Amino acid sequence: xxxxxxxxxxxxxxxxxxxxxxxxxxxxxxxxxxxxxxxxxxxxxxxxxxxxxxxxxxxxxxxxxxxxxxxxxxxxxxxxxxxxxxxxxxxxxxxxxxxxxxxxxxxxxxxxxxxxxxxxxxxxxxxxxxx
Numbered sequence: 001x002x003x004x005x006x007x008x009x010x011x012x013x014x015x016x017x018x019x020x021x022x023x024x025x026x027x028x029x030x031x032x033x034x035x036x037x038x039x040x041x042x043x044x045x046x047x048x049x050x051x052x053x054x055x056x057x058x059x060x061x062x063x064x065x066x067x068x069x070x071x072x073x074x075x076x077x078x079x080x081x082x083x084x085x086x087x088x089x090x091x092x093x094x095x096x097x098x099x100x101x102x103x104x105x106x107x108x109x110x111x112x113x114x115x116x117x118x119x120x121x122x123x124x125x126x127x128x129x130x131x
Contacts, residue, residue: 001066002069003063003064003065003066003069004063004064004066004069004073004102005030005061005063005099005100005102006061006062006063006064006076006101006102006103007033007059007060007061007101007102007103008021008061008062008103008104009039009057009058009103010045010046010121011044011046011124012024012076012124013060013121013122013124014029014123015123015124015125015126016123016124016126020062023075023076023079024062024072026065026072027062027065027072028062028063028065029061029062030060030061030062031060031061031093031094032058032060032061032093033058033059033061033091033092033094033099033101034056034057034059034091034092034119035050035057035090035092036050036051036052036053036055036056037049037050037051037054037055037057037119038054038055038110039115039116039119039120040106040108040113040114040115041114041121042108042113046106046116046121047084047106047108047113048104048105049106050087050089050103050105055117055119056092057119057120058119058120058121061101073086076104080104083106083107084104084107085107086102086104086105087102087104087105089101089102089103
């Protein structure tokens, strides 16, 4: 199994003091990135739907090491829930290079959420302390 490059755009982003979410404590922060799509406020968290004709959506890329991938992916799948599914997308890094990454696509109904045209949910307000 290979490392997993994960694009996060909401509650899994580093918080305002640059701490990783506890679910990503064993992941390596790679860099900021953007992708194309539509970002929605679903509740206290956002939902992202990839769309090549959509605007840029801001997030961060993390590398989950192969030896921890299965365990961490199970935990992330549980955190995201059944309304989100891991999907491959293309992300653009600050230097303009593209990377194939994965992200949790929101499978919900956009008419039941608030569209965020700026495409940036911002950093998390804070994370629980590492367990």
